Amino acid sequence: MxxxxxxxxxxxxxxxxxxxxxxxxxxxxxxxxLDSPPDIATLRQVLAESGLSAHELVRSKEQSFGELGLADADEATLLAAMAEHPRLINxxxxxxxxxxxxxxxxxxxxxxx
Missing domain, CATH: 3.40.30.10 (Glutaredoxin)
Structure with missing residues (x-):
């Protein structure tokens, strides 16, 4: 497998x-x-496969989460942030x-x- x-x-x-x-x-x-971050399409695919939302995949305790003001962000904004800042990916x-x-x-x- x-x-x-x-x-x-x-x-x-x-x-x-x-x-x-x-x-x-x-x-x-x-x-x-962290060295080879997934793009937004790959992140969307992982969300679809896993049944998770972007809110469940993002690391809300990561410092950049607060710095980027992501607490009330929508899915598209979170996906873009995770693609740009892979430390945000759980x-x-x-x-x-x-x-x-x-x-x-x-x-x-x-x-x-």
Whole structure:
């Protein structure tokens, strides 16, 4: 099975999900989304696949969230902000043939394997 993870090595949830994937015998495609941020179309696709809203995918505790005044932003504004400022994207996002999930807590990834 093909497994992709949007990964931030500084994030304990992301490291935990990656470990669980590898412990289950899969070597995922690891996307460092901070260096290679997804475009708006990809973000929309992930939202559609996961059933999440942009409000659920955005990291509202990130400093730039407040600096950019995103508290009352609509979906389009949040998507544009996440594409431009990838630190705003919550992680880890895992995509497999079984679905797409924001894997917080990391054990959520087991539903996809």
């Amino acid at each position: 093909h497994v992709t993870i949007w990964h931030n090595p500084a994030c304990s949830n992301s490291r935990g999900a990656l470990k669980l994937i590898r412990d289950a015998g899969f070597e995922p495609v690891v996307i460092d989304y 992680r880890p996002v895992v995509r497999t043939a079984r679905g797409t999930r924001l894997c917080r807590p990391p054990e959520t990834v087991l539903e996809l394997l």
